[in-house]
Amino acid sequence: MTAELLLSEDQRDALQEVTNIAMGQAGARLAQILDTFVHLSVPRINITGSAQITQAIEHMVGSGASITAIRQSFGGTLHGEAMVVYDELGCRNLADLMGYEDDMGQAQERELLLDVGNVLVGACLNGVADLLNATLSFSAPTLIAENAGVDRLINTQQLTWNYALLVEVRFTLEIRDFTCHLLTLMPEESIIQLKNALDTFMDNL
Amino acid sequence: MLGEIGDFIVTEVSVGIFALDKTYNVLVWNRFMADHSGISAENAIGRNLFELFPELPQKWLSKKIDSVFVLRNFAFTSWEQRPYLFPFRHNRPITGGIDYMQQNATFMPVRDADGEVSAVAVTLFDVTDAAVYQSMLKQAMAKLEESSSRDGLTGVYNRRFTEARLIDEIGRVERYHHDPFSVVLLDLDHFKQVNDTYGHLGGDEVLRVVADRVRGVLRDTDVFGRYGGEEFLLMLPQTNREGAMVVAERIRFAIGSETVQFNDTEIRVTSSLGVAVYVPGSQNVEEVKQQADEALYASKRSGRNRVTFYEASQAA
Numbered sequence: 001m002t003a004e005l006l007l008s009e010d011q012r013d014a015l016q017e018v019t020n021i022a023m024g025q026a027g028a029r030l031a032q033i034l035d036t037f038v039h040l041s042v043p044r045i046n047i048t049g050s051a052q053i054t055q056a057i058e059h060m061v062g063s064g065a066s067i068t069a070i071r072q073s074f075g076g077t078l079h080g081e082a083m084v085v086y087d088e089l090g091c092r093n094l095a096d097l098m099g100y101e102d103d104m105g106q107a108q109e110r111e112l113l114l115d116v117g118n119v120l121v122g123a124c125l126n127g128v129a130d131l132l133n134a135t136l137s138f139s140a141p142t143l144i145a146e147n148a149g150v151d152r153l154i155n156t157q158q159l160t161w162n163y164a165l166l167v168e169v170r171f172t173l174e175i176r177d178f179t180c181h182l183l184t185l186m187p188e189e190s191i192i193q194l195k196n197a198l199d200t201f202m203d204n205l
Numbered sequence: 206m207l208g209e210i211g212d213f214i215v216t217e218v219s220v221g222i223f224a225l226d227k228t229y230n231v232l233v234w235n236r237f238m239a240d241h242s243g244i245s246a247e248n249a250i251g252r253n254l255f256e257l258f259p260e261l262p263q264k265w266l267s268k269k270i271d272s273v274f275v276l277r278n279f280a281f282t283s284w285e286q287r288p289y290l291f292p293f294r295h296n297r298p299i300t301g302g303i304d305y306m307q308q309n310a311t312f313m314p315v316r317d318a319d320g321e322v323s324a325v326a327v328t329l330f331d332v333t334d335a336a337v338y339q340s341m342l343k344q345a346m347a348k349l350e351e352s353s354s355r356d357g358l359t360g361v362y363n364r365r366f367t368e369a370r371l372i373d374e375i376g377r378v379e380r381y382h383h384d385p386f387s388v389v390l391l392d393l394d395h396f397k398q399v400n401d402t403y404g405h406l407g408g409d410e411v412l413r414v415v416a417d418r419v420r421g422v423l424r425d426t427d428v429f430g431r432y433g434g435e436e437f438l439l440m441l442p443q444t445n446r447e448g449a450m451v452v453a454e455r456i457r458f459a460i461g462s463e464t465v466q467f468n469d470t471e472i473r474v475t476s477s478l479g480v481a482v483y484v485p486g487s488q489n490v491e492e493v494k495q496q497a498d499e500a501l502y503a504s505k506r507s508g509r510n511r512v513t514f515y516e517a518s519q520a521a
Contacts, residue, residue, distance in 0.1 A: 026276075029275050029276050030276075032275050033268070033271065033272050033275055033276065088380075098265070098268060099262075099264040099265035099266075099267070099268035099269070100265060101264075107285070107286045107287070108286070110285075110286050111282075111283075111286035111287055114281070114283070114286065115269070115280075118278070118279070118280060118281060119272050119276060119278065119280075122272075122276050122277075122278025122279060122280075123276045123278065126276060126277050126278055130277075130320070137279065138278075138279040140281040140283060140309070140311070141281065147380075
């Protein structure tokens with residue numbers, strides 16, 4: 001790995017700090033939307049080589065499980081892709097909290113997966129962006145896996161990057177059976193921008 | 206000058222643009238929205254969106270708009286899950302074959318100087334053309350799949366497709382705890398003699414007629430495939446032992462009740478059937494097929510032209 005991609009100890013601490021604060025804020029904001037307390041885990045931060053990416057994700061979300069997942073691009077000061085990985089329950093237990101009626105067809109179930117994913121991604125990444133004085137815009141989310149294996153998330157035959165920053169946060173709800181993982185992935189060139197933003201953040205402390 | 210150009214673009218661009226405040230009152234309403242809704246900007250601005258369009262799904266849409274204010278986040282809707290928000294006419298009234306304009310919408314937070322979200326700006330794209338092409342593509346794909354899943358002679362499903370459906374059904378039973386399904390294996394009795402006596406053309410005619418007769422007694426949800434030369438496999442979803450035995454008996458009777466007309470001769474045909482039920486959690490595809498096969502063999506052994514249900518004791 002080239003040295004410019006490595007986070008210094010200070011940068012790593014700062015990123016951990018920034019993501020911790022952002023997740024706290026995200027939890028409070030999500031509670032306003034979902035009318036229930038949302039628990040977010042302490043973010044896990046990793047820099048992963050492209051050959052190890054599936055392994056790294058399996059380590060975080062568990063291997064062998066049947067998952068459903070959406071992805072969404074973000075751009076602006078930082079760019080990359082976010083994924084929300086659901087277990088076999090999907091989002092069905094969140095339907096009423098997101099304003100859906102009881103009788104949902106397949107299209108509505110998919111829309112709910114996209115809606116929930118979009119809200120979780122936005123809540124977390126906007127929080128990080130605000131702290132780092134970055135601006136972000138988002139593309140529409142798309143479904144990338146339905147009841148599939150974790151190895152379906154990323155086609156490792158076709159990767160155009162060598163290293164990526166991987167940040168994982170796990171969500172659980174207090175009153176409903178619901179778990180999912182948010183994976184934020186940023187390729188090499190975005191890591192360098194992130195390092196600059198972290199340096200500025202530390203200078204301003 | 207720049208502001209004027211910006212205003213001009215927002216007004217004239219052929220994309221729907223509107224903006225809402227926290228109470229869903231309309232702040233901006235461009236010409237695209239006015240032209241398609243029949244509600245002018247003067248009549249829309251200052252009015253509540255849900256009063257202007259009572260048919261909008263308010264519970265869901267207000268939640269989405271709220272999330273943009275609270276999370277300072279983008280939000281989206283896609284025609285693939287929700288074909289449209291507003292029932293607008295589209296520009297393919299003749300060739301479209303679609304009821305309303307298909308729409309993709311993006312909801313964007315408009316931040317004030319303090320970083321707080323003061324409004325939500327919405328862009329609404331007409332994606333009817335993409336929807337039309339996609340539905341054409343889907344039809345073509347479905348036709349292709351259909352033609353590659355059928356047996357050429359009898360028109361029933363081929364072996365590959367039938368097995369794929371068996372695997373699908375096991376998945377459904379396990380995932381959604383559907384009722385178990387039954388598998389019926391059917392073999393024509395003494396078919397070799399038919400071929401020897403009447404030639405392959407006679408044999409082919411028998412297979413075609415038998416397939417028609419079986420189809421006549423099946424339900425829409427049953428899957429009926431040709432499995433090998435004169436062997437057929439049926440998958441009966443949500444059907445228990447009693448139900449499957451009734452269907453199998455009906456099939457046996459339908460096949461043997463009349464002779465098959467071939468040129469000037471009448472060919473008598475009977476069939477032997479074996480029935481097994483898939484029990485969730487305990488079996489795989491091979492096992493349930495094996496059980497139906499053992500039951501079929503028992504029908505053959507005990508004189509043919511009959512239906513046998515698989516009993517575990519037979520296996521011993």
